[in-house]
Amino acid sequence: xxxxxxxxxxxxxxxxxxxxxxxxxxxxxxxxxxxxxxxxxxxxxxxxxxxxxxxxxxxxxxxxxxxxxxxxxxxxxxxxxxxxxxxxxxxxxxxxxxxxxx
Amino acid sequence: xxxxxxxxxxxxxxxxxxxxxxxxxxxxxxxxxxxxxxxxxxxxxxxxxxxxxxxxxxxxxxxxxxxxxxxxxxxxxxxxxxxxxxxxxxxxxxxxxxxxxx
Numbered sequence: 001x002x003x004x005x006x007x008x009x010x011x012x013x014x015x016x017x018x019x020x021x022x023x024x025x026x027x028x029x030x031x032x033x034x035x036x037x038x039x040x041x042x043x044x045x046x047x048x049x050x051x052x053x054x055x056x057x058x059x060x061x062x063x064x065x066x067x068x069x070x071x072x073x074x075x076x077x078x079x080x081x082x083x084x085x086x087x088x089x090x091x092x093x094x095x096x097x098x099x100x101x102x
Numbered sequence: 103x104x105x106x107x108x109x110x111x112x113x114x115x116x117x118x119x120x121x122x123x124x125x126x127x128x129x130x131x132x133x134x135x136x137x138x139x140x141x142x143x144x145x146x147x148x149x150x151x152x153x154x155x156x157x158x159x160x161x162x163x164x165x166x167x168x169x170x171x172x173x174x175x176x177x178x179x180x181x182x183x184x185x186x187x188x189x190x191x192x193x194x195x196x197x198x199x200x201x202x203x204x
Contacts, residue, residue: 003119003156003194013117013198015160017105017150048119050152054105056160058117092105096115096198 004046004060009098011045012061018091019054025086034079041070060098067095106148106162111200113147114163120193121156127188136181143172162200169197 020027038044038059043066049057061067070076083091122129140146140161145168151159163169172178185193 003192006196009196013115013196015115015117015200017160048156048158050154050156050158052152052154054150054152056150056152056158058119058158058160090105093204094108094111094115094200095202096200098117098196098198100197102195 004048004058006045006060006098006101009101011098012064012067013096013098014059014061014067015094015096016057016059016091017054017094018057019089020051021087021089023086026082027087030079030082030087034076037073037075038070041073042066043069064095106150106160108147108162108200108203111203113200114166114169115198115200116161116163116169117196117198118159118161118193119156119196120159121191122153123189123191125188127184129189132181132184132189136178139175139177140172143175144168145171166197 035047038047043062045060045062047057047059049055061070137149140149145164147162147164149159149161151157163172
């Protein structure tokens with residue numbers, strides 16, 4: 001995996017921290033689908049992901065408008081509902097504006 | 103590991119993405135020392151960390167001033183120099199202002 005090839009700041013980062021539930025419940029299928037979908041979104045800049053005890057996925061976006069548009073995507077909304085119910089014991093989402101990169 | 107118990111935004115997130123080098127070179131010792139040190143810094147709010155192919159550590163801070171002060175810490179500077187030389191094949195640091203959390 002490579003680092004996300006983000007442009008000169010400012011841009012946005014959505015930091016998704018999660019603890020997975022014990023069962024798969026179709027997680028991997030949906031996760032692949034969502035990943036394919038998000039990469040087609042206008043304003044998507046890249047993604048970085050790691051997991052052991054907890055998982056952290058950081059998704060980079062051109063601007064807040066792109067994040068809001070993605071949040072309205074129906075498949076994404078479905079994944080969020082299922083995520084809450086089946087895939088994650090708990091999670092936290094933080095939306096931040098990247099001001100510096102080096 | 104628990105999620106960082108961050109306050110109501112705004113606050114800051116330093117996103118550190120890295121690929122480790124193959125040898126330890128004292129990484130674990132220094133990593134423990136730095137972790138103990140950072141937790142004592144004024145303005146430190148918490149940390150989340152995960153690693154498999156790449157590593158992502160997100161460190162949360164009250165404000166930019168706290169981040170700048172930490173960057174001037176001598177032990178931290180030493181770790182940065184060694185990090186570049188010995189511990190990481192590559193890394194990227196992004197400093198961002200968290201605007202929303204849920």
